[in-house]
Amino acid sequence: MEIRDLRYFCLTAEMEHVTKAAEILGISQPFLTRIIGQLEKEIGVPLFDNIGRKIKLNQYGKTFYTYAKKVLTDVETLYSEMDSLIERRERTITIMSNMVEAYYHEMVIAFKETHSNYALSITYATRKDIINALTTGAADFAFCSPPLADDPSKGIKTEIVFRELSCVLLPPDHRLLGKTTIDIEDLKDESLVTSPIGSGLRTNIDQFFETHGYRPNISCESSDMNLIIQAVRNGLGYAVIPRAKVLSDTSLRKYCIDVDYPDAYAEIGMSYNTNTDEIRDISDFRSFAVKFLSDFHDNYYKAAKFITDFHDDDDFSKDENEHEVNT
Numbered sequence: 001m002e003i004r005d006l007r008y009f010c011l012t013a014e015m016e017h018v019t020k021a022a023e024i025l026g027i028s029q030p031f032l033t034r035i036i037g038q039l040e041k042e043i044g045v046p047l048f049d050n051i052g053r054k055i056k057l058n059q060y061g062k063t064f065y066t067y068a069k070k071v072l073t074d075v076e077t078l079y080s081e082m083d084s085l086i087e088r089r090e091r092t093i094t095i096m097s098n099m100v101e102a103y104y105h106e107m108v109i110a111f112k113e114t115h116s117n118y119a120l121s122i123t124y125a126t127r128k129d130i131i132n133a134l135t136t137g138a139a140d141f142a143f144c145s146p147p148l149a150d151d152p153s154k155g156i157k158t159e160i161v162f163r164e165l166s167c168v169l170l171p172p173d174h175r176l177l178g179k180t181t182i183d184i185e186d187l188k189d190e191s192l193v194t195s196p197i198g199s200g201l202r203t204n205i206d207q208f209f210e211t212h213g214y215r216p217n218i219s220c221e222s223s224d225m226n227l228i229i230q231a232v233r234n235g236l237g238y239a240v241i242p243r244a245k246v247l248s249d250t251s252l253r254k255y256c257i258d259v260d261y262p263d264a265y266a267e268i269g270m271s272y273n274t275n276t277d278e279i280r281d282i283s284d285f286r287s288f289a290v291k292f293l294s295d296f297h298d299n300y301y302k303a304a305k306f307i308t309d310f311h312d313d314d315d316f317s318k319d320e321n322e323h324e325v326n327t
Contacts (some may be wrong), residue, residue, distance in 0.1 A: 005077055006068045008035050013065050016054045023153050091118050093285050096125040096133055097143040099200035111288055126198050134273050145200035146271020155275035162268040162293045165243045167256045171235045181260035184214050189218035191237030192230050204266040205240050
């Protein structure tokens with residue numbers, strides 16, 4: 001008898017339906033039926049009665065369920081206690097995102113300052129890979145734009161945690177520099193540097209341009225924000241970038257222009273698996289991330305009037321660390 005089998009049994013008892021329980025667990029109905037059959041064979045008595053298309057615990061099943069839940073509670077308590085006792089063990093929280101980096105390094109530093117026993121692993125992935133990883137438990141959290149939809153059958157829950165505004169980054173000495181805001185008409189003869197199809201940034205950019213009847217001329221693609229910036233610096237075109245990146249890097253501000261459209265923003269969702277969260281106590285990061293992004297918004301978005309009120313000492317056109325960009 002395994003802990004997994006007890007979890008499967010308890011969920012089946014609570015759902016009173018093998019097929020529905022199997023769907024939530026992400027396993028086949030025959031496999032779940034076999035697990036329950038093995039439990040009944042090991043105990044020596046049936047645990048369920050069939051009532052139409054549903055099943056209900058019998059007298060033996062009710063007793064078994066009570067003690068099975070107690071065992072699962074004790075196991076979770078044991079895991080929590082061991083995590084806190086083994087002080088030198090660093091727990092890694094795995095995060096996936098379909099967005100190019102904007103504020104992740106600041107998030108990692110802030111989290112480590114208050115949660116030194118944790119490590120964060122943040123990797124770029126497609127939406128499909130992210131959903132699979134959340135479903136199987138390979139990832140603890142995901143940051144996606146546009147946000148993933150809730151999927152109760154897979155245990156996936158999404159919270160909208162940030163609304164990211166955008167701006168246009170231009171090469172040095174560009175003819176449009178000095179404008180207060182930029183219009184799509186201004187960009188029709190310009191080349192765009194952006195991220196690949198499937199990324200959060202590209203998806204939002206494509207949706208925005210399609211809404212306004214504009215098809216950009218893409219000259220360069222990269223999933224690395226630093227390479228996108230370098231490509232713009234080298235005159236390969238303009239880029240639509242998150243304001244969070246600009247507001248945290250003073251060298252970019254005088255080369256950015258606000259986008260004069262109310263829909264020039266992207267919602268960012270934080271997704272996680274509610275089934276996994278009950279088993280692995282990672283609620284600390286969820287609470288931290290919500291507060292961090294709220295504070296980040298207040299510090300950068302509410303405390304500044306963005307582009308025009310900043311005074312810069314850095315020179316965007318001069319960078320000792322040159323990067324090669326493939327076009």
